[in-house]
Amino acid sequence: MRPxxxxxxxDFVKQLKKGAPLELLLEEGWWEVxxxxxxxxxxxxxxxxxxxxxxxxxxxxxxxxxxKWSSDCSGWEVHTEVPRSLPSSEVQQxxxxxxxxxxxxxxxxxxxxxxxxxxxxx
Numbered sequence: 697m698r699p700x701x702x703x704x705x706x707d708f709v710k711q712l713k714k715g716a717p718l719e720l721l722l723e724e725g726w727w728e729v730x731x732x733x734x735x736x737x738x739x740x741x742x743x744x745x746x747x748x749x750x751x752x753x754x755x756x757x758x759x760x761x762x763x764k765w766s767s768d769c770s771g772w773e774v775h776t777e778v779p780r781s782l783p784s785s786e787v788q789q790x791x792x793x794x795x796x797x798x799x800x801x802x803x804x805x806x807x808x809x810x811x812x813x814x815x816x817x818x
Contacts, residue, residue, distance in 0.1 A: 701763040709734065709741055709756050717762035718743060720754060728762065 712718070712731045719726040720743055727745060734741030735756050743759070744751045765771075 698765050704761050708761060709759060719760050719762050720752060721758040722752070
């Protein structure tokens with residue numbers, strides 16, 4: 697397990713530039729977003745989740761720096777660039793469910809089969 701990211705300054709968003717990577721607390725999880733603008737007079741910021749093609753207007757309290765855990769376990773670092781998305785050629789799309797096969801007709805019972813039919817054994 698790794699520790700929680702360190703606390704950040706409450707006014708950190710005032711120094712952000714458009715496109716800066718952030719994390720948004722939404723539906724009990726932290727999601728990668730990019731800063732668009734803000735905060736406005738009401739303390740709201742506009743952020744966009746490019747991966748999902750959506751924008752959110754949220755209070756600054758639901759934003760934090762884009763943290764990443766250092767691979768050498770030296771601690772938390774802040775992303776300074778937006779993480780690279782996978783090219784569409786590398787994204788695996790789920791396979792659509794196969795169409796339901798029509799029911800096959802039942803073979804005729806042996807009593808109704810003609811004796812002249814060749815054997816189907818191989």
